Amino acid sequence: MKKISFLIYILLFLFAVNSCQDNAVEPDAIPMTIEEMANTPGYLWIWEALETYQADTTVMSEIAARFDPNRDRFLIFSRAACSCPTTEKSFTYIIKIFRDLGLDTNVYELYAMTARANHHPYxxxxxxxxxxxxxxxxxxxxxxxxxxxxxxxxxxxxxYPLKTEELLLEALKKQ
Incomplete structure (x- = not known):
C-alpha cells in the first residue's frame, strides 16, 4: 500500500511540475509594412509619431550624403507591448527619416515580435x-x-548621440 501511495504522490508531483511549465510556442517574427503595423492593436501610436517627428535637417543632409542603398540596410524588430519610453518610437522615427529622404522601403525590414526570443530570418x-x-x-x-x-x-x-537621426548618422559614419 505504501508503494502505491508513494507512486501516486510521484505521479501527482510530476503532473503538477509539468502543468506549470510554459509550453507555449513563440511565434516567428512577422514581417510587416509600417502601415500594417500602425493598424495593429498596440501600435496605434505610430501614426502620431510619423506625423509629428521633426528630424534635424542638418543631420538629415549628412545622412543623405552618406547613405548608400546598395550597401546600407536596417533591420527593425518591435514589440507592441513595449514599456521602453526612451526607445519605443525610435524605429518609427527611422522610417520617417527614410521617407523624408525619399528612400525606398527596401532599405529596411520591419518585424513585429512578441518576445526577443522569437525566430527571425537573421x-x-x-x-x-x-x-x-x-x-x-x-x-x-x-x-x-x-x-x-x-x-x-x-x-x-x-x-551625443541621443536623437534618432544622430544615431543613424553615427552608424553610417562607422568605419
Whole structure:
C-alpha cells in the first residue's frame, strides 16, 4: 500500500511540475509594412509619431550624403507591448527619416515580435538583446545596433548621440 501511495504522490508531483511549465510556442517574427503595423492593436501610436517627428535637417543632409542603398540596410524588430519610453518610437522615427529622404522601403525590414526570443530570418547573424532593436547591416553584415548604443549612452550620461537621426548618422559614419 505504501508503494502505491508513494507512486501516486510521484505521479501527482510530476503532473503538477509539468502543468506549470510554459509550453507555449513563440511565434516567428512577422514581417510587416509600417502601415500594417500602425493598424495593429498596440501600435496605434505610430501614426502620431510619423506625423509629428521633426528630424534635424542638418543631420538629415549628412545622412543623405552618406547613405548608400546598395550597401546600407536596417533591420527593425518591435514589440507592441513595449514599456521602453526612451526607445519605443525610435524605429518609427527611422522610417520617417527614410521617407523624408525619399528612400525606398527596401532599405529596411520591419518585424513585429512578441518576445526577443522569437525566430527571425537573421538569428544566425546576431542575437537580439531587447526589443525594440534596430540593427544596421553594411553589405549584409551586422555593423551597428542603434538601440544598444542609445541605451549605453543614456546609462553613461552621454548626451551625443541621443536623437534618432544622430544615431543613424553615427552608424553610417562607422568605419
Amino acid at each position: 538569428e544566425g547573424l546576431f542575437t537580439l538583446n531587447e526589443l525594440p532593436a534596430i540593427i544596421y547591416l553594411r553589405n549584409g553584415t551586422p555593423y551597428y545596433s542603434l538601440i544598444d548604443t542609445l541605451d549605453w549612452n543614456i546609462a553613461n550620461n552621454i548626451t
